[in-house]
Amino acid sequence: MRFPNRRRFLALAGAGTAVASSAGVRRARAATKELYIGSYSDIQDVVKKVWVAPFEEKYGVKVYVSAGASMDQLAKMRAEQGRPRHSVMMMDDAVINVARRFDLVAPLPKSSMPSLAEVYPELIVEGGYGVAIAIHNTGVAYHKPGEAPTSWRDLWGAGLERQVLIPSIKLTNGIMMLVMASSLKTGKPVREAQYDIGPGFEEIARLKPNLLNMFTQTTGAINLLIQGEVKFAAPFFSKNVYRFVRDGAPIDMVLPKEGGFIGINAACLVKGAPEPELAAQFLDFGLSAPVQQAFVREAVAGPVNSKADLPGDLRKKVPFGAEALKRLHFLDWGYINDHRDEWTERWNKEIAA
């Protein structure tokens, strides 16, 4: 018997594959529903481990995760507008506000999401178009063994030339810094200071000699703090700081006496996306108390479900419970996004370079 020549062999192999794919694989595909979601990059491993994997197992579905920062996810949603592929997107509340302006978000179906009833009411954002999935303290991070700051004013201190990092206005926490600066200058509470931002620019301009940079890359900024190139970096999210503290980095953070901001990682359902029921089910699963409990422990974050518990050592580091939520400053992203162009332009002119 002659061994089949190469061409015949390939033809046979091709036919074999075609039969296999048309029968077996397609049947398997029909049985397994697929869901595409977008996750934050920094917590994607936690999302996959405590949320996606148990969900896949429980419901017999396949979930594909594409990671990115909030603005990257918004770009994906815009690119897919009209025929979206992703059904659930995780992004900051501030960005969900922008996504709504482009008509990219569907309201959360309360009736099919029982866990929503257990979520702290102030964490259902954007009028029910988004919901927090994890919350963070936002305060001042510092290099150890340096002294812990007690006030946001300490960033303006003498002898700190090029020793401080603040975020660019591009980042959510860059806006927080600007609002805090305005509050410090005017003496108004943060909630009112955000509507009177001019003094904030003046105060940040006065901070410039102390600034090494206005960072856009959180990881790069954390590295500079760990290496002691700067003494203070603020405002920083607790998740970013404590992840490195856990690995022994010589840094820590505080909420100064003027208070800190709440950092909200949120999620929304994409308008007109495939598998809407499964998507709502997926989001509801992540908000349920058991998943939240596991999720926040791994991600070093505060739970959004009022029934989720948190170990004692974490309670000091992350926002936990209704009382903590009252102490943190919330911002009015609707108002801020209305003015973001104008503020960015002013930032470019008065603060950058």
Next chain:
Amino acid sequence: MDTMVADEHASFRRLTSKLYGIVSSAISWVERKPLAFMVLLAPACLFLVVFFVAPMLLLLRESFVVGGPGQRSFSVAQYAHFLGSLEYLAVLWNSIQLGLIVTVVCLLIGYPLAYGLARFGPRWQIAILVSVVSPLVVSVVVRVFAWQILLQSHGPINNALMALGVIDEPLRLLFAPAGVVIGLVHVYLPFMVLPLSAVIEKIDPRLEEASKTLGANAWQRFWTVVLPLSMPGIGAGAALVFTTSVSAYVTPALLGGERVLVMPTLVAQQILVLLNWSFGAAIATILTVVTLAVLMLYWGASARLSHPTGGRNA
């Protein structure tokens, strides 16, 4: 030893002449069968049209648009806004200045390397080639993060200079223009060295020998013979380095941050953060036009320089 080097030289020459033979027979084939050549060229042209020309035209169109979906209309408002603002013009000037500085530094460092690459023995050639091309092998992010560590005020560079007593306090390298220039020169040096050495290699060494016989010293030989003949290489290298460094985004963003604002930073801010595609497109278009203008000025000048009209002793 010398004969071995000479042998290697000879085999290198043989290889080049063989390559030249292949290229020239290919050219004569193209001349005989232009139609076949166009068929071969079609995929490249199609690729360029789909992925370069079409996006550029879309970008250009976007830059003349105002208003959201449904109410888009033609306007030059984006351009007026940019050109009417002294702060934005300052950013444009920063970018151009940065590109020019990087080009000059690359030329000063790159010329001796290119000369060595063209004229030294094969072993030197390999050593120079590997060291010049190596930055391109490393991912831009890795390279830039490494520079971030090296350039810190308590980083190795500042520490070494302070230990040697060269400086009393740390130099401002990171998040300052100096750091951006260093990072850009590191990666764009090959774009200067490679075209330049190709041109220097083609300069007939007998011209240098002849000028030596006629009594020219080393400096005169360089200034009146080698340099003018290498102008086309300098032109190509400078054009490559200038255009790439003016449009560089990652290196200025990570080494300069917002303390060194350049045009690509503004484009990214408008398009990725503010979702103001029209203004971003306008800034990108302005950068492209200005870059082309600088290049044309430069080419005009260098064309005059490389064809000197009299007055020179040979």
